[in-house]
Amino acid sequence: MMAVAASLTSEAPEIVPGRPFWVSVHLAMEKGWHTYSDPPGDSGLPTEVAWELPPGFSAGKIVWPKPRKFTEGGITDHIYEGAVDLKVKITPPKAIKVREATLKAHVKWLECKDICRPGSARVSLTLPVRKAVSGGGT
């Protein structure tokens, strides 16, 4: 039983070939539990996202929201509580032949309360691809 639920959401309702868009790896944490930012501080481990993307797609680095500095026993950690959105910019290729594309990611995190344990989840998101407008510009 994990204390964190991961999901993947997109700011764009559809994929426009060649136009970068933002997705969020959303982590919802049970009360009392936290995950870590990068750098994590004195202890802990940053959440990792390993992407499996369709051909030609690329993912940028995680944009880390400002974490809370939490100090206990002289140990300061950079943590997220409640929920956090880890934003990543996805760049699709200029030409996409398929009608929809599925973005997949393997998310790994360290969840801690008074104790720590590793957690992981596979998340995915399928978005429609906007058809190229025939005769359209560049």
Next chain:
Amino acid sequence: MRKVMSFIIVAAGIAAVSLLVVQAKDAEIGNPAPEFTLSDLSGKARALSEFKGKFVVLEWTNPECPFVKKHYGSGNMQGLQKAWTGKDVVWLTLCSSAEGKQGFYGAEEWKKLQKDRGAAPTATLLDPDGKAGKAYGAKTTPHMFVVNPMGMLIYKGAIDDKRSADPGDVKDAKNFVDMALTQSMAGEPVRFSSTQSYGCSVKYK
């Protein structure tokens, strides 16, 4: 004149206080390693100074921490303990978990735990009030320190460069404790003498 004298005394007092503050900071590389006296699992008091003349490795542990499990589950930590104690290095495993916190056990439970995980340190020392841990600035489990035969701290930080809880990462990792001991024994400077440790937080009280 008396006024001047009292000013000097006050100034000296302030200087002494600030010196104390400086000493209360984490142990620094190239400085004498902080002395401690802690009970081992047979209840015997063991001091760091007892081992002067030998290299000493200090390993902070908490058996239930996933990062500690990474290095024991893969056999990495036990392997290091056996290899280095075989070369006359003293290996001290310390636990600073406070009573009631994760990783706190009595001496009898510790004996069984260490046997079950095949640990082979020179001694396991219990630091439930966290004094030794705080003197070294031990923040994570594991957190590693190396003291040279002159009693100077020559390494502090992570066990290796793969900051993860995945046992599969051990085989490709650069082990900083191995490097510090190997280089120092060869009369070379320790290339990475201070690294950022990684792991669970030490469960201080």
